[in-house]
Amino acid sequence: MTKTRIRRGGASKLATGAKAARGGARKQTKTSLNALIERLPVSHATRQRGLTWSIVGLLLLSAWGLASFFGLPAMMRMEAAELAARAGYEVHEVKVYGTKRMDEQLVYAIALGQVDRSMLNVDLAKVREDIVLLPWVKDARVSRRLPDGLVVDIVEREPAAIWQYQGKLMLVDVTGAVLEAISVKGMPDLPLLVGEGANLQTERFAQLMESAPALKPVVSGATWVGNRRWDLRFQSGETLALPEGDALAAEALVNFARLDGINRLLGRGIPRFDMRDPDKFVLRMPKGKAAPVIVDQPAVGRSLASTEE
Secondary structure (H helix, E strand, C coil): CCCCCCCCCHHHHHHHHHHHHHHHHHHHHHHHHHHHHHHCCCCHHHHHHHHHHHHHHHHHHHHHHHHHHCCHHHHHHHHHHHHHHHCCCECCEEEEECCCCCCHHHHHHHHHCCCCCECCCCCHHHHHHHHHCCCCEEEEEEEEECCCEEEEEEEECCEEEEEEECCEEEEEECCCCEEEEECCCCCCCCCEEECCCHHHHHHHHHHHHHCCHHHHHHEEEEEEECCCEEEEEECCCCEEECCCCHHHHHHHHHHHHHHHHHHCCCCCCCCEEECCCCCEEEEEECCCCCCCCCCCHHHHCCEEEEEEC
């Protein structure tokens, strides 16, 4: 049997060598890091202050996170709000500016209806958001007036037409927004738009009438037909059927205004004028009544036709 001799202390020397190698590597890394820091264009004192403030910042951040976890900031804010309210800093007065037609009481109800009326806790953005939802309000601004007031500046919508739909009369602005319901006796001197979706065509109708301003005073209203075109009604009782499309409708209206200026078409007992066909000008005559002679017809590029109702 072969005997193998084991040298004592060999493993110990190997471990010691490995430790020395690791220590040397750490020392070299530390030396390199220190050298890099030394090359920075800041003094040693500045680096020390930066490190100190970083540690302080981390401690403060940790403290704030712990306090937030237990709800301490909210409790402190509530306590501060109660102290402010007891000191007189609580909403008791609201000043409203810019209103002409709307009911200001609706604004007061929103501004004073908050659960927490402390001047510290009043949510100006939420108050404004609720006020802007009121039908007459186009825009609003809400601000504090210490010690106990709010100031609300209102930009009102302007009524542009009366919308008749499903037996109801409603004031609308140029965008079609419904402002309020009105009665027949309370109707202002505004165009009457009839039909489903007619309120959303208020601006288009206004632009159409601008193409023939001479007819504006004698138009009593308009019906939005099939969500595509207009039938105009005149104060003298006639109806004018216009074609689809803004450009074609404006052109037809201009031509009708010219013909009426020459021939005095309105007020002559012609119930209906039809200009839907760009090549024809149709007069719907009462039964047994002949159509009048129309002068200057070729100038409008339409042939004249008459039918009996």
